[in-house]
Amino acid sequence: MGKIAVLGSGSWGTALSIVLADNDHEVALWSHRQEQAEQINNDRENKQYLEGIQLNHLIHADTSLEQVIKGADAILFVVPTKAIRQVCQQVKPYVTSDQTIIHASKGIEPETNKRISEMMAEELGPELGKGIVVLSGPSHAEEVGRRQPTTVTVSSLQIDQAIIAQDLFMNESFRVYTNEDLVGVEIGGALKNIIALGAGISDGLGYGDNAKAALITRGLAEIARLGKHLDANPLTFAGLTGVGDLIVTCTSQHSRNWRAGNMLGKGYKLDDVLDQMGMVVEGVRTTKAAYQMSKKLEVNMPITEGLYELVVNDKPAKDVVDDLMNRSKADELEQISNG
Numbered sequence: 001m002g003k004i005a006v007l008g009s010g011s012w013g014t015a016l017s018i019v020l021a022d023n024d025h026e027v028a029l030w031s032h033r034q035e036q037a038e039q040i041n042n043d044r045e046n047k048q049y050l051e052g053i054q055l056n057h058l059i060h061a062d063t064s065l066e067q068v069i070k071g072a073d074a075i076l077f078v079v080p081t082k083a084i085r086q087v088c089q090q091v092k093p094y095v096t097s098d099q100t101i102i103h104a105s106k107g108i109e110p111e112t113n114k115r116i117s118e119m120m121a122e123e124l125g126p127e128l129g130k131g132i133v134v135l136s137g138p139s140h141a142e143e144v145g146r147r148q149p150t151t152v153t154v155s156s157l158q159i160d161q162a163i164i165a166q167d168l169f170m171n172e173s174f175r176v177y178t179n180e181d182l183v184g185v186e187i188g189g190a191l192k193n194i195i196a197l198g199a200g201i202s203d204g205l206g207y208g209d210n211a212k213a214a215l216i217t218r219g220l221a222e223i224a225r226l227g228k229h230l231d232a233n234p235l236t237f238a239g240l241t242g243v244g245d246l247i248v249t250c251t252s253q254h255s256r257n258w259r260a261g262n263m264l265g266k267g268y269k270l271d272d273v274l275d276q277m278g279m280v281v282e283g284v285r286t287t288k289a290a291y292q293m294s295k296k297l298e299v300n301m302p303i304t305e306g307l308y309e310l311v312v313n314d315k316p317a318k319d320v321v322d323d324l325m326n327r328s329k330a331d332e333l334e335q336i337s338n339g
Helices: 011-022 034-043 065-069 081-094 116-124 141-145 159-169 182-204 209-229 234-238 240-251 256-265 270-277 282-297 302-313 317-325 332-338
Strands: 003-007 026-030 059-062 074-077 100-103 133-136 150-156 174-178
Touching (some): 003 011, 011 026, 011 059, 011 074, 011 141, 026 065, 074 081, 081 282, 100 159, 133 182, 150 159, 182 256, 182 282, 209 240
Parallel strands (some): 003 026, 150 174
16 A cells, blocks of 8 residues: 556546555546646546546545655556657656556557657666566456456566556456566557557448458457567467457447547548547557558568558558458468468
8 A cells, every 4th residue: 555656647547546546555646737637636537538437535636747756656657658758758857766667558659669668768767667567458448447347467577566566456356467578568559559440440431340350360460470570479469468459449439549440431531530539549650650660670561551551641441441352362370470
């Protein structure tokens, strides 16, 4: 029972704060907007992101990073990928080596192609960055906040840090496994957002379950192929941060990536989709990064390439699907292993 700093007051940061407070931890929830912090503290509800869910009295929102981090036993980063470096730079003066550092964000940085733990380690330095823990898995914030059964994975290069995170979060409705494959856990969590965009596009175009099942399955093959080139454990992609996260993100209307893809499939322009969503759609940014990685590493990722053409070059969604269906014939198992 200690103090946990949660950096990011969106739906996922708030949901994880609820889990931590249910475990009797004091939660200092950082928001960069004063009006949001006051609303959370006064109404005991995050009306913008998790409306209707009452917040435990142990959760207190604040706009001061120094106050949030001061005295915390652990620091949980739940900010968009594009904000990771900036927030790390801001908190570095206040972080101490005895604090467990966790992130629950999912994405890859374009241009550098860095995973989130790599970005954080670069900004925080080797001493603070070597034990970073990632929390990932099939977990809609809306369901976690309502304490519906959820199972996730934690991973770190230092397994003792992962076990600390496991103990912080685990309770009767939130089950936490450990996995020593940090690369695989982060790659699976990031790239599933790309496939979820595709699944939403397929539904938006009016295609059926057959098309979506094929997209999810072939998408998993792409994720595993890239993971193999990055020395991830292939079994990770058969677990919670692979198949599990793909299923939940590609089939649920809770998924912002699915919703964005669904609108694209119906003919909306990307800029209009992002404006209407009102939340970060990580799959768009990750598509660009994964496309760059596939070319650099010479990994065949046709779904990712097709979606890149859509989000970057405005290629019509139906043309992307038609191109995927009309690729040259291949053997399925050879495609999975070799691309």
